[in-house]
Amino acid sequence: xxxxxxxxxxxxxxxxxxxxxxxxxxxxxxxxxxxxxxxxxxxxxxxxxxxxxxxxxxxxxxxxxxxxxxxxxxxxxxxxxxxxxxxxxxxxxxxxxxxxxxxxxxxxxxxxxxxxxxxxxxxxxxxx
Numbered sequence: 001x002x003x004x005x006x007x008x009x010x011x012x013x014x015x016x017x018x019x020x021x022x023x024x025x026x027x028x029x030x031x032x033x034x035x036x037x038x039x040x041x042x043x044x045x046x047x048x049x050x051x052x053x054x055x056x057x058x059x060x061x062x063x064x065x066x067x068x069x070x071x072x073x074x075x076x077x078x079x080x081x082x083x084x085x086x087x088x089x090x091x092x093x094x095x096x097x098x099x100x101x102x103x104x105x106x107x108x109x110x111x112x113x114x115x116x117x118x119x120x121x122x123x124x125x126x127x128x
Contacts, residue, residue: 002100002117009122022081022098032056035101035109040094095121
C-alpha cells in the first residue's frame, strides 16, 4: 500500500502561484510502470484529473483546460511529486490530492478509477 501526504496548499490571490508537494512512499517508485497523478475537487463538483504520469515518464498527461498553467514533476531521490501551479484563478479553488497506483506493466493511467491510493488532500483557495 502506497502512502501519500500532500502539503503546500494555502491562500493566494488570483494570478499568483503555488507549488504543492506530495511525500510518497518509496514503494511507489519501485516499478517504472506505477501511476502517479494529481487530482482536485471543488465543493459540489466531481473530482477531476489534473495531471497523470508514470514513475519513469517525464511528460505527464494534462487536462486540456489546465495545460500550460500546471506542471507535474518528480524527485525520486526525495520521494516527492510536485504540482507547480501558475496564473491561478478563483475557479482553481479546491482540495488537491495526489494519487498513485502500483503496476506490474504499463497500462493506461489517466482517470480517477485508475488510481487506488490517495492522499488526504490539501486545500487551495484563490481569491479574486
